[in-house]
Amino acid sequence: MAVDIKKTAHEMIKNGTWKLEGNTFYQALRLKSDVVGIVAYNGDFLFPETWGRKERKEAREKLFFILGLDTDLDSLYSEISDSPFSFLAEEFKGLTLPAAPSPYQALVEVIAQQQVNFEFAQRTIRNLVEMAGEKVGDIYAFPTADQITSLTLDELKRAKLGYRAGYIKHVTELYLKGELKLDLWEMDENEAIKYLTAFRGIGKWTAELFLAYGLRKNTYPSGDLGLRRGIAKIFGKSVKDVKEKDVREILEPYGKWKGLLAFYIICYDRKTELERRRK
Secondary structure (H helix, E strand, C coil): CCCCHHHHHHCCCCCCCEEEECCEEEEEEECCCCCEEEEEECCCEECCCCCCHHHHHHHHHHHHHHHCCCCCHHHHHHHCCCCCCCHHHHHCCCCCCCCCCCHHHHHHHHHHCCCCCHHHHHHHHHHHHHHHCEEECCEEECCCHHHHHCCCHHHHHCCCCCCHHHHHHHHHHHHHHCCCCCCCCCCCHHHHHHHHCCCCCCCHHHHHHHHHHHHCCCCCCCCCHHHHHHHHHHHCCCHHHCCHHHHHHHHHHHHHHHHHHHHHHHHHHHHHHHHHHHC
16 A cells, blocks of 8 residues: 555644645755755655755655655554454555654654644744744755754744743753753663653653654554544543553554554544534
8 A cells, every 4th residue: 555645744744844736745854964955755756956866865765754655554454454443544545654854853843732732733833943944945944953942932932832932942952962862763662751751841742752753663642632532432432531541452452553553543533623623
């Protein structure tokens, strides 16, 4: 099953760093060499003409990571075919879990989502990107840690981040000092959560979502309201009766697919909540 770019982009944070035109996805990227440009994907990759082989290889790998282009969706659908979640395979056929281009971007965006609904969080993240990011054509490269730390707390708050502005500034300063490591590729889930939650501004929900969104770890925010509410809808329960332990009991048996399945359930909740509000 091929990845459906439109469905995946629909679930991405609308942060101003990418756009979808027709069947072509455009992403503004900053490479290790600090080169900034737009990479496009429509089944084939399109790069700036000035980029050489090294830049194109790095950008291709980043886009594979962002869009989850190597996800074996057929295996997920086979795994859930005889479960209460089987309808999600048809509902969201081709959808993958999008990821951030860098762990630092992931952490900033996840902190911005704390205690607010997804739609509001997206607006604040876009405000931050437009305030501090680098414009490339009609989209932006996500701001670097240096660009964000150069903003005052009052400037950050103008992005409507509220108390989260202080958390973002704090973790950014620690990250730049090398006191907060985000390249936790080799740590297992529990080790990484224990490490991250030792820092002010990073609770368990933030750590779990960061690991999924920033590092593509096979995890999920077990206390997330949307995930709990989605499970409640599917099983005909009240959301207050679906606790964190219930979420884990339901999802853990799905092994290597538990993280992606959790994302499908969250997307199902978003869709049904939107339909409910429109009635």
